[in-house]
Amino acid sequence: MAPRVVVLISGTGSNLQALIDAIAAGSLKAEIPLVISNRSKVFGLERADKAGIPTKVLALKPYTTAGKSRTQYDADLAQLIVAAKPDLVVLAGFMHILSPAFLDQFPTTPLINLHPALPGQFDGARAIERAFEAYQKGEIKHTGVMVHRVIQEVDGGEPLLVEQVEIKPEDDLAALQERIHSVEHVLLVRGAALVLEQEAAKKSNSTSA
Ligand SMILES: Nc1nc2c(c(=O)[nH]1)N[C@@H](CN(C=O)c1ccc(C(=O)N[C@@H](CCC(=O)O)C(=O)O)cc1)CN2
Numbered sequence: 001m002a003p004r005v006v007v008l009i010s011g012t013g014s015n016l017q018a019l020i021d022a023i024a025a026g027s028l029k030a031e032i033p034l035v036i037s038n039r040s041k042v043f044g045l046e047r048a049d050k051a052g053i054p055t056k057v058l059a060l061k062p063y064t065t066a067g068k069s070r071t072q073y074d075a076d077l078a079q080l081i082v083a084a085k086p087d088l089v090v091l092a093g094f095m096h097i098l099s100p101a102f103l104d105q106f107p108t109t110p111l112i113n114l115h116p117a118l119p120g121q122f123d124g125a126r127a128i129e130r131a132f133e134a135y136q137k138g139e140i141k142h143t144g145v146m147v148h149r150v151i152q153e154v155d156g157g158e159p160l161l162v163e164q165v166e167i168k169p170e171d172d173l174a175a176l177q178e179r180i181h182s183v184e185h186v187l188l189v190r191g192a193a194l195v196l197e198q199e200a201a202k203k204s205n206s207t208s209a
């Protein structure tokens, strides 16, 4: 049975599409049993639908409107994912900071995130914009993309793959975003494959021990 990869999104889903395409091409040995978005009406959900992947939307706003906490949201989100029995959870542009109420539900299941910056640089949201602004000020000469493990510290988890991305003097923000996205789409697939290989090796060692 193929490893089960649950993917969390919040928007366009171009990185989700990269995973879908890699699986369809046979270059990523996995299946995606569920895509969850914290925002409705995003194109990433259409991408999942087109690929025949079940989707769920779990938005935070109804929780806050009902006086419920982010902790409750995070716990409910985790339960949706646990029910899908994932071997790997991928945050692909998932724009919600996860608390221990979520993280503690996955003591052994790997959680990875794609972040459009280098380790320790521009953690958090709007990373590409902030890198572009820093370049304009002469503070950096390049930026990058990383796939990292997800821990409580936002974007502070162990980097699994890191790739530098050039910033050119003639770049506008759109040109840099396009260059970064093209790197993301490759790096995320490689990152998922790497973690799944690590997990398979762990299982093999534990059964042969
Ligand atoms: N505990 C962790 N949660 C998340 C991580 C992580 O490493 N540890 N990675 C992020 C992804 N991310 C950057 O890669 C990121 C996403 C969102 C935010 C943020 O400020 N979110 C706000 C809401 C912003 C919005 O709705 O537009 C929030 O959650 O209040 C920062 C970093 C995913 N989660």
Ligand SMILES: NCC(=O)N[C@@H]1O[C@H](COP(=O)([O-])[O-])[C@@H](O)[C@H]1O
Residues within 6 Å of the ligand: 009, 010, 011, 012, 013, 014, 015, 016, 044, 092, 093, 094, 095, 114, 115, 116, 124, 125, 126, 127, 181, 184
């Ligand atoms: N902090 C996380 C973060 O900024 N993630 C970024 O959101 C975008 C999602 O694009 P997509 O919806 O087309 O995959 C990507 O650029 C990804 O790096």
